[in-house]
Amino acid sequence: MTLDLSLLPDGGVPWLTASGAHADIVLSSRIRFARNVSGYAFTVRARDGERLRILAQVRETLPRVPSLSRAVVLRLDEMTAIERALLHERHLVSKELAGLEGSNEARSGAAVLVSDDAGVMVNEEDHLRLQVFRSGFDIAGAFQAATRLDREMGAEIPYAFHPEFGFLTSCPTNTGTGMRASVLIHLPGLVLTQEIGKVLQGLQQMGLTYRGLYGEGSEVIGNFFQISNQTTMGRSEEELAEHLSRVVRRVIEQEEEARRVLLRDAGYIIEDKLWRAFGTLRHARSLPADEAMNLLSGVRLAVGLQLMAGLSVYTLNKLLIFSQSAHLSLEAGRALTESEANLARARYVREVFANEAGSAGQ
């Protein structure tokens, strides 16, 4: 199967539009529910036939699940490694579902359903991972939509539920609500003012945790953090979502304060640093992924501080996702080596800047 991206409404990433609140700081808000279908062994223990049946069962219910009425079904087990990696780069599937760990194969029945801002990973660590993304800081909106999707799906497919333990998941760290609320947040101000350590420590004391841009096991690059609830039991879904929302609102305020301090105390140094980042992106002939991410972080900060005009956060969001290796490889029609990808990345970034940022400068 060839991945036809034109089938995906908004490329499966409508949150890139940066239309939500605080979109220059919070890239996206996400709610996901981990669910298992009653009567089957969990994914890792399920036989091939059982996983395929679960997928068939989910597809069969789609007409009766309004949240997924426009869903496109993508079979990861029929895709090339590049195509699977591309879906991962768009945050539509986890590394595990994409089969990018170890064996480099997707398990049979591995699929993702994508419909506007809602999606379902099928045969991930749990049978179903229902998720909703929203642009910017909008945990409440994502929560509402995800809850609706969960109820619609739960009315059609029997979930594994235990009166004491709640929704049963393969890993006990998800048991209970099975809910993970998270934001993808850009915190260069706190990093540059060296306040970030304190903030992250504070998160942990408040039952939250942080990771890199691509969640579990990914490292923090470009000052992008994913903040989420650490625990899933002992509190209701609403409480967990509201708690995260409250803490993130505070982190946004701290980031804004840090940015004010930076401008006040080190204005020209910051300005120089950010314009240099812009210059490199605009003219470099070879861009390693990590470097590109860090430079984009700088330009993003410059736009947020209104030091740079003519560049939209939407463009920066697109650059962040679409300049990654699998995207470049798919565009080239073959798997690029690292150095080839660096050249292709620099070319892609230059083109986007030439088209959309002609006016940025001076």
Next chain:
Amino acid sequence: MLCDQCRERDAVLNLTQIVENAVTQLHLCEKCAAERGIETTVSMPKHPLGEFLQAVQQQALQLPGDAARCAYCGTSLRDFRASGRLGCAQCYGAFEQSLRDLLRRVHGSAKHVGRRYEVANPQLMERDAALSELRDRLQQAIASEEFETAATLRDQIRTLE
């Protein structure tokens, strides 16, 4: 030095006991020590799951192998220890007490207080699930030419249908 009790494994523990003013020295292996309820000084991992898994390990050593296995999916506590993942919903029943301890440690609570869930049409859905499980097994039985099993499965499917 060999364990004084089983005389099979290496002793890792020196146990000094004083019983009625008589001092005895016992050299025990980890397993025999655990059977006597003595914690060995194996380094404890800091991760909460790691601690739990270690506790499970000690518990598993005290239990006969079969008791620590989920009857439905066959996952053993050993498997769970290795992967950190349970095999099916029934594992929660099979390892209930151990899991309650783990959940309390990981989440600060072992009780779900969020949304309650009821299956929309439980009988029908359970029947469907059971049917697909049986059909799957029937296919396997036919493939491996276990015709007696296949006949039994076919009868079960007919009854349910």
